[in-house]
Amino acid sequence: MSQTETPENETYDSDGQRGPSTSRRNFLQLAAGAAAGTVITQYSTEISAAFEQVTNGELDVVWLQGQACTGCTISVLQGQYPSLEEVLSEFRLDVTFHPTIMPEAGEPAIEAMSDEPDVLIVEGSIPMDIPEAATVGTTADGESKPMVDWVMELAPESEYVIAVGNCASFGGWPAAENKRNLHDLGANITGARGLQFEKREERGVLGPDFTSGADLPVINLAGCPVHPDYVLLTIATVLNGHVPELDEYNRPKPFYEPLVHDNCPLRGYFDRGEFAEKPGDEGCLIKTGCAGPYTYCDDQSRLWNDGTSVCLNVGAPCIGCMEPGFWDRFAPLDEEIERQSFFGPVTAEQAGWAGLAAAGVGIGAHAVRKATGYGSFGEDGEQPTSTTDTQESADERTSDEATKEE
Ligand code: SF4
Ligand code: SF4
Structure with missing residues (x-):
């Protein structure tokens, strides 16, 4: 390929052969x-x-x-x-x-x-x-x-x-x-x-x-x-x-770049601590396996099928398919996901501390989320009321299910 990197919005016609319609935009x-x-x-x-x-x-x-x-x-x-x-x-x-x-x-x-x-x-x-x-x-x-x-x-x-x-x-x-x-x-x-x-x-x-x-x-x-x-x-x-x-x-x-959890139409339910217990229930889908807090893509705004809809708009939890480690990282896909980070699971308390500490040293909230792999903290650095209480969840898990964490 013999092409020339061009400044944004500049029309590429340096060889004079391709005509004005071959603008080489990024x-x-x-x-x-x-x-x-x-x-x-x-x-x-x-x-x-x-x-x-x-x-x-x-x-x-x-x-x-x-x-x-x-x-x-x-x-x-x-x-x-x-x-x-x-x-x-x-x-x-x-x-x-x-x-x-x-x-x-x-x-x-x-x-x-x-x-x-x-x-x-x-x-x-x-x-x-x-x-x-x-x-x-x-x-x-x-x-x-x-x-x-x-x-x-x-x-x-x-x-x-x-x-x-x-x-x-x-x-x-x-x-x-x-x-x-x-x-x-x-x-x-x-x-x-x-x-x-x-x-x-x-x-x-x-x-x-x-x-x-x-x-x-x-x-x-x-x-x-x-x-x-x-x-x-x-x-x-x-x-x-x-x-x-x-x-x-x-x-x-x-x-x-965008975090699914930040742009979710059900985010209000999450912030109020209202969770669906099973598919079809009203509420945030985190208890039915939603991986939105760990998944980065712009689907929530881009939508699918010519701008028609996306998983969370139709009651389907995000399954994290944009992320490395999908499928094991989020499987079983219909069960609540253990909190996770690149360095192991984090509790709400640890996540909150991570957010506050980062704010103290000037690290952006986005970088914190990337570093911890945990999607969202409340305004004050605390996780809003969630059903993902780590100890309670862990007690309920079988040893096999616990291997969901990486
Ligand atoms: S956990 Fe899932 S359903 Fe709940 S607000 Fe986040 S992305 Fe939406
Ligand atoms: S299973 Fe693999 S090939 Fe099939 S849709 Fe998913 S990513 Fe694409």
């Missing part, structure tokens, strides 16, 4: 704080121009699937972008390889795959202990070629590598511990990992030091599935040669 920066859908609507011409670089053959995109349910592909295909419909339809056909949507099949499909993609997108986790659990094509010996081999070959040759969904980012549910030992299988029997992370550790397939041609780690677009806007705007941004600003888990900050 759509991720524009998305930060913008109302749902406005960036996509307002900049549809520029977004189209970014994707046209693929459809006109300037840039190559490869999309691989490891241990995936294809839900992330479906999510992206279902994205509602009337103003971009035509270019996205062409883009889907011009991705040099995508096992679900490309028109070719078999050997021609493999041959169509670029071996030096500008953008490599991976959906699904990568099985390391049983590599043949996810394969595509064949090796020179005629054996099925494991996905790990494809990733190790293509990622270093790619300008940008994007993991879509929690599986490719952090391992997702294929990496789950199988705490209840269903079918007498052990934990994570395929050795599923994300591209650069395994849960919260940088033990992914590519290792912690991997950087792509653009000198970036894998860009993680977590979610189960991923939000279609996250994929659309991230691809359009990197196709324009921009470097996304990433958080500590390599997720683009504009999408993964």
Whole structure:
């Protein structure tokens, strides 16, 4: 890719060949704080121009699937972008390889795959202990070629590598511990990992030091599935040669900064200590497994299905699918989650002290929440009345359930 990083809002036409419609904007920066859908609507011409670089053959995109349910592909295909419909339809056909949507099949499909993609997108986790659990094509010996081999070959040759969904980012549910030992299988029997992370550790397939041609780690677009806007705007941004600003888990900050708990429509119930005891009850859903206090994404404002709704708007607790460690960290998904932090569980009292101490040394409340992994404190630093009394909860747990904490 021979592109030039340009200042925000500057039209890129330095080669005089692409015309004025190829403004190379950083759509991720524009998305930060913008109302749902406005960036996509307002900049549809520029977004189209970014994707046209693929459809006109300037840039190559490869999309691989490891241990995936294809839900992330479906999510992206279902994205509602009337103003971009035509270019996205062409883009889907011009991705040099995508096992679900490309028109070719078999050997021609493999041959169509670029071996030096500008953008490599991976959906699904990568099985390391049983590599043949996810394969595509064949090796020179005629054996099925494991996905790990494809990733190790293509990622270093790619300008940008994007993991879509929690599986490719952090391992997702294929990496789950199988705490209840269903079918007498052990934990994570395929050795599923994300591209650069395994849960919260940088033990992914590519290792912690991997950087792509653009000198970036894998860009993680977590979610189960991923939000279609996250994929659309991230691809359009990197196709324009921009470097996304990433958080500590390599997720683009504009999408993964807001705390679900801070923007929840049920927050009033939480603050008043009114909790639903079972699904369908009125109240905050923390007792029915809500992971909103630990989960960062802008879904509460962005919404899904063309701005229609989101989990908490329809009585479904947040299950934490944007976070590393989902699924084990929040499972069983319908039971109250033990308080947790990166360093172990924190009690309300400890959390309050953390908030007050941080205020004393000038650390922002957001940084405190990130550090403790605990989402919200009252104005005075005390946790509002909550049913998550640590001792009481712990007494009620079986030893198996207690392993929910990491
Ligand atoms: S992240 Fe979820 S939706 Fe996407 S492939 Fe994995 S299981 Fe399917
Ligand atoms: S715990 Fe969940 S349901 Fe309750 S306010 Fe927070 S995000 Fe909303």
